Amino acid sequence: MKHLMVRWLRERFDVESIRGPLKHQIEKPLPKNIGWFHTLGSMSLFLFVSQVLTGILLLVYYRPTVNEAFGSVKFIMTEAYVGWLYRQIHAWGANLMVLIVFLHMLRTFITGSFKKPRELTWVFGVVLFLLTLVFGFTGYLLPWNQLAYWATTVGTEVAGSIPWIGEWIKTLLRGGDSVAGETLSRFFVLHVIILPWTMFAVIVIHLFLVRFQGIATMDRVGAEKEIKKGEGTPFFPHHMLKEGVVFFILLGVLITLAILAPFDLGEKADPLQTPHAIKPEWYFLPMYQVLKYFPKLVGIFIVSLAPLFLFLWPFLDKTKERHPLKRPISTAIGALALLSLLVFGMMAHLSETKREFFGRTYQFDIYGIPHPAAAEGGELPGNRP
Ligand code: HEM
Structure with missing residues (x-):
């Protein structure tokens, strides 16, 4: 049967011209330093695919209007066939994706993989990280519950404080003066059409760059040599086996969390009743806390420095060493940034x-x-x- 299919294809297409480069990619040896932490990129990809698939299932019953949104999510959780499971996998998947993409970024930072010639891979990676956060922000509003409604009100208010363009961004996001049906429509379009397709395109570019330039070794910048056949670790089956193991662990964690720690839907949004202590999702907590300590403009300025520095990092850290201990200043700045994220995040969590x-x-x-x-x-x- 297999032979018949191959023959059928060969008679119609120049299969060899595709098979050659594909075989080359699959058998391409990876550097010896490749380990378990090098599976985090593929796990980010897996979570993106899982979000798309569970998102499509949610779309079957979800209704993006103020009157129906909350009820439709409730219907998915209580009536639709295994709806509770795919809604929980989608909600937990979003949280895990932020975590895994962040850990992947941390790994490439620690191993100095962002250095020449992979600066652009990092820059497109930062775009992916920011897109992941915007995915979370827009998706959070869609169930139209109290927490989401008020977190979005505060979030869009923060955007409104940006000098010159803030008011314009706020109105563009809200579609009016306050968070209402128009906001829900806009977040819906962003969440299910604009962001997935943009992210898909950026992932394709990111992966093309990774494959084209190969995985970084720990050699100094400029001293990397091409890995000959038989020298490194083969992508297939060695590294793919590692990815398979981590994939099944992650899938297990995702399903376990979805079953044992389900997200509550809470109460339907009520624009007239402000809840006590409105807080955003955990990944925005550090930023939210920093904004409390400073006057609005100063806070926004400090918070915007983080993505700016992330984008520029490969062009600021010019040392030729990749090993974290051989570039102590860069490593110390990274460790300090990580520590402040944890401290501010914890303070925000405990506040009020x-x-x-x-x-x-x-x-x-x-x-x-x-x-x-x-x-x-x-x-x-x-x-x-
Ligand atoms: C949806 C998000 C992302 C996906 C699907 C993704 C996917 C991947 C994959 C599959 C690899 C190769 C295997 C590995 O190193 O783990 C990789 C490598 C890389 N990624 Fe990402 N990535 C994402 C986000 C990011 C982010 C946020 C950054 C950093 C800001 C980043 C920077 C890099 C770099 C520098 C490499 C090259 C690593 C090396 O050569 O050792 N990626 N990415």
Whole structure:
């Protein structure tokens, strides 16, 4: 049967001209330093594909209107055949994708793979990271629940504070003065058409660059030699086997989380009732917290430095060494950036909550500073009016 099919194709197409380059790509040896952390790129790709597939399933019943959105997601979770499962896999997949793409970025930073000649691979990677975040932001509103509605109100308000173009961006996103049906339509179009296709195109460019230039070795910039056949680790089956193992682990984690820790739909959005302590998704928490400490413009300026530095990093870190210990300044800056993300994220998480530590109750103000719990209903120091 297989032979018949091959013969059928050979009689019609010049199969050899495709088979040659394909075989070359599959058998291409990878550098010896390639390990488990080199599977994070493919796992990012897997999560993107999973999001597209579960997203298509969600589209069957989802209705992007103010009156129907919440009810349609509720219907998917309670009535549609295995709807609860694909909605949870989509929600958890979005969170895991942010994490895995970030870890992949961290890996390429630590191994100095962003250096010459792979600067553009990094730059397109930063675009992919930002697109992943915008995916999360736009998708969060779609169930039209209270948390999403108010987080989007705050998020678009922040965009509105950008000097000169802020007001324009805010109105463009909201489609009016406040978050309403028009906003839902716009976020829907962004989330299901513009972002997936843009991301698909950028992934194709990113992967083409990776394949075309080959995976980076740990050699100094300019000293990388071409890996001859039999020298490195074969892509197939050696590295693909590793990817297969990590793929099944990730799939297991995704399904386990979807079943054991499902996301709650909460209450339908009510524009007249502001909930207490509105917080964005965890991956925006560090940015959200930094914005609290500074006047609006200064905060926006500081927060916009992060993507700017990410884009420019390959052109700023000019040392020829790739090993993280041999470029201590770059590594120290990276470690400091990571630490501040964790600290600000944790402070945002704790802010405006009451927690018990070592038998004492503390109230965390909006800046994330703990105070011994005030009497019931008491005012918090540093609370916003
Ligand atoms: C949807 C998002 C992404 C996908 C699907 C993706 C996919 C991949 C794949 C499959 C590889 C080869 C295997 C590996 O090194 O893991 C790779 C390599 C690479 N990626 Fe990504 N990537 C994404 C995001 C990013 C981000 C956010 C960055 C950094 C800002 C980045 C920078 C790089 C670099 C520099 C390489 C070359 C690594 C080397 O030669 O060692 N990628 N990517």
